[in-house]
Amino acid sequence: MTQRQTALAYLLLSPFLITFTIFLLIPVVYSLWLSFQSVSIYSDLFNVFGDLRFVGLRNYSDLLQDNHFLFSMLLTMVYAAITIPGTILLSLCLALLLNNSLPGKSLFRSAFFLPNILDMLVVGFVWQLIYSPKFGFLTVILEKVLNIHAFHDSGFLANPYTALPAIALAMILKGAGFGMILFLASLNNIPKDLFEAASIDGANRLEIFLNVTLPQLIPTILFLIVTGIMAALNGFTEIYAMSSGGPQFVGSKIFGGETLGATRIAGYYLWQVFSEGRYGYAAAMSYMMLLFALLISYLNVKFLQPRMN
Amino acid sequence: MKISKLLGLYLFLLLAALFILSPFLWMLVTAFKVPGTAEKLVFFNDTKVSLAQMSNEDWQKMGVSVEASLVPVLNEKILELYRSSRVPGTHEIVDMLQSTLKRPLSPEALARVSQDVSGKLDLNTASAEHIIRITGLDPEKAQTIVAYRAESGGYSTPQDLHKIPLFKESDMLRIKEMFIARPEILNQLDAPGFRSVLNMSEERAQVYREFINTQEEGFTFKSPEALLSIKRFHKSEADFLKEWFFTNTLYTLDNFKKVLFDFEPREGFTIRRAFINSMIVSVGTALLTVLLCTLAGYDFAKKEFFGKNVIYIIFWSSMMIPGMMFVVPQYAIISMLGGINTFWAMIIPHTANIFGLYLMKQYIEAIPHSLFEAAWMDGANEFDIFRIIIFPLTMPIVATLFLMTFLGQWSNFLWQLIVNTPDSMNSTLPVTLALFRGQYSTDWTVLMAGACIMLLPIVILFLFSQRFFIQGITSGAVKE
Numbered sequence: 187m188t189q190r191q192t193a194l195a196y197l198l199l200s201p202f203l204i205t206f207t208i209f210l211l212i213p214v215v216y217s218l219w220l221s222f223q224s225v226s227i228y229s230d231l232f233n234v235f236g237d238l239r240f241v242g243l244r245n246y247s248d249l250l251q252d253n254h255f256l257f258s259m260l261l262t263m264v265y266a267a268i269t270i271p272g273t274i275l276l277s278l279c280l281a282l283l284l285n286n287s288l289p290g291k292s293l294f295r296s297a298f299f300l301p302n303i304l305d306m307l308v309v310g311f312v313w314q315l316i317y318s319p320k321f322g323f324l325t326v327i328l329e330k331v332l333n334i335h336a337f338h339d340s341g342f343l344a345n346p347y348t349a350l351p352a353i354a355l356a357m358i359l360k361g362a363g364f365g366m367i368l369f370l371a372s373l374n375n376i377p378k379d380l381f382e383a384a385s386i387d388g389a390n391r392l393e394i395f396l397n398v399t400l401p402q403l404i405p406t407i408l409f410l411i412v413t414g415i416m417a418a419l420n421g422f423t424e425i426y427a428m429s430s431g432g433p434q435f436v437g438s439k440i441f442g443g444e445t446l447g448a449t450r451i452a453g454y455y456l457w458q459v460f461s462e463g464r465y466g467y468a469a470a471m472s473y474m475m476l477l478f479a480l481l482i483s484y485l486n487v488k489f490l491q492p493r494m495n
Numbered sequence: 496m497k498i499s500k501l502l503g504l505y506l507f508l509l510l511a512a513l514f515i516l517s518p519f520l521w522m523l524v525t526a527f528k529v530p531g532t533a534e535k536l537v538f539f540n541d542t543k544v545s546l547a548q549m550s551n552e553d554w555q556k557m558g559v560s561v562e563a564s565l566v567p568v569l570n571e572k573i574l575e576l577y578r579s580s581r582v583p584g585t586h587e588i589v590d591m592l593q594s595t596l597k598r599p600l601s602p603e604a605l606a607r608v609s610q611d612v613s614g615k616l617d618l619n620t621a622s623a624e625h626i627i628r629i630t631g632l633d634p635e636k637a638q639t640i641v642a643y644r645a646e647s648g649g650y651s652t653p654q655d656l657h658k659i660p661l662f663k664e665s666d667m668l669r670i671k672e673m674f675i676a677r678p679e680i681l682n683q684l685d686a687p688g689f690r691s692v693l694n695m696s697e698e699r700a701q702v703y704r705e706f707i708n709t710q711e712e713g714f715t716f717k718s719p720e721a722l723l724s725i726k727r728f729h730k731s732e733a734d735f736l737k738e739w740f741f742t743n744t745l746y747t748l749d750n751f752k753k754v755l756f757d758f759e760p761r762e763g764f765t766i767r768r769a770f771i772n773s774m775i776v777s778v779g780t781a782l783l784t785v786l787l788c789t790l791a792g793y794d795f796a797k798k799e800f801f802g803k804n805v806i807y808i809i810f811w812s813s814m815m816i817p818g819m820m821f822v823v824p825q826y827a828i829i830s831m832l833g834g835i836n837t838f839w840a841m842i843i844p845h846t847a848n849i850f851g852l853y854l855m856k857q858y859i860e861a862i863p864h865s866l867f868e869a870a871w872m873d874g875a876n877e878f879d880i881f882r883i884i885i886f887p888l889t890m891p892i893v894a895t896l897f898l899m900t901f902l903g904q905w906s907n908f909l910w911q912l913i914v915n916t917p918d919s920m921n922s923t924l925p926v927t928l929a930l931f932r933g934q935y936s937t938d939w940t941v942l943m944a945g946a947c948i949m950l951l952p953i954v955i956l957f958l959f960s961q962r963f964f965i966q967g968i969t970s971g972a973v974k975e
Contacts (some may be wrong), residue, residue, distance in 0.1 A: 195800035202791035206847040210813055213824035296961050297512040303907040303957055307925045308946045312522045315939055323521050357516055371969040421815045423908045453819050472820040480816050
């Protein structure tokens, strides 16, 4: 490695490196510094950054006592617990359906994948229409077919118990195509002789699936879990589009009677705090979310890693 | 595979595809509906359907006495009419009725049938159940209409409905379009009446009034086009009155027209402008990302330099960080650099795409090293290497990266929401659509039309380039 070669290498790398440093690296450090600051209540909106005061770890301790934050993390976990298995199951089913040499297969593949590339906001609006009270498609279908009138007045998104599952359902249907593509690729990569060996040994279809196919799919499943958790933590647009933090749980017994938004998951709450101008608090919250993400990923890998062999 | 199994599989796939795409099919259907009718789960005007499902008592209530044996014949013929022509006119139905019954209809029956067919409603003579049947209003509201008209002496214009206590704007929307035209109303209006009903200017109203005064006693207008015979009467006014005279179908292109041409929340900012903004942001980010990632990918693939591994590890660990973490500090940095409401602030932060770097690196590593060696031996400099080797050979993956970045930026809502203030001229489409919802909060049909317009470019792009999307996902994501 000559000096000149190194300099040249860095020259080529510099646009990427500079952009990365300014917009990705520095923000992480800056965010940590911000999380130790607090905005004084007397600062006006235009001078927020000039009025930061150092407060040490107070933001973090406030966070841990903040019912809104704790509830939002709980909601995020519930949200993830619904969307991740749902998406994996649906993607797997779709991939298994399409895993054959059917003519016209690519047409169906496109149809299943299409919702995935559509804009989240628009999808949210469309589902809001479907979930509407009185004339929403789903509400009317339930009334006419199953005679369930419980949702006539409130629809799905105004009922605190059904709002988050409803949004989760919309996201499952939207995101299944992505997982399907991954599973299809993985299924194609399984060596054919494994199947032959298993059927020679006398295994039936179910046993083949459980013992041959499924273990080969675990890396993909792991990947989907990790991306699913990130999606749950970062979830903002779908909440903004459908319920804006959701119907209120009034007088919730768990958290001492405060009114808490029923769909205000972590990402949305972060944006809310941010748009109120409490940048220090928001930065601290994002670090808590990061810790949470790292913890879950670590647990995930630890849990599924032994099974990969 | 056996034929029956094959067919079964196809059927199942078809049902699954319909299930997954059903929200968007519903979106399409709603976008074409007349405003105010999204509330009904109907696909054709249900007053017409009800006309085709009449029993003998129903016909009697309409004032048309029909022999019991003729009822099914009549209903069948009406259904045929609706199936054959797109919008059978009132006269067609009346003609068919009269020819089947072999006698003319009485004037009252004629009036009632005309109302039912046109979906129009004479609020001054309709019974409560008739109102309910045609408009689908709540029974109490229908009763209120009937009760109040006795007190107030009748309704001349839809605006009169506002006087009824408890009558809301959303109810008005439904009724307004069905308010029957009574041409004699137009004859009786004085100039202030014209102004309030037709939103005319004072002098135009005078013109109209004077014209009426010069006509004979009992003059009525037969059609909106007749209004054009008055000098200086605009076509737009005739169009406005048209909805008083003629049947409203359930479907219209008006929603799309409204979104494309009438939506202007602030001076000079329309959907077209938002579309251009989105294009600039998406294409700009895609181009820059491709450039940066290709340079950096080549570096990591083919060059050794001090600190290479450390940097690579730092890059990879940044992928573990949830995107939300960057929102606050990136906003702070952008704000300090004066980037609020600018294009570069929407573009540049997203160009350092680690995933793109990974894609390019993998691809370039796969290029046979001998090509590079040959070029170096021939004395090629870096620029030549790019021009001769990298640029041509990485075209497929470059296209993939371009498309993926384009798509990611087209839908990127949170960042564009944060960077743009509400009065920005550089807002992109998603942010604008969110604004839409505020403006047209109860008008689902217009919102769905806006949604269709927003999704259309992406769908078209997808249909032409799905290969690249799928390749991008599978090559990058499945880790060995």
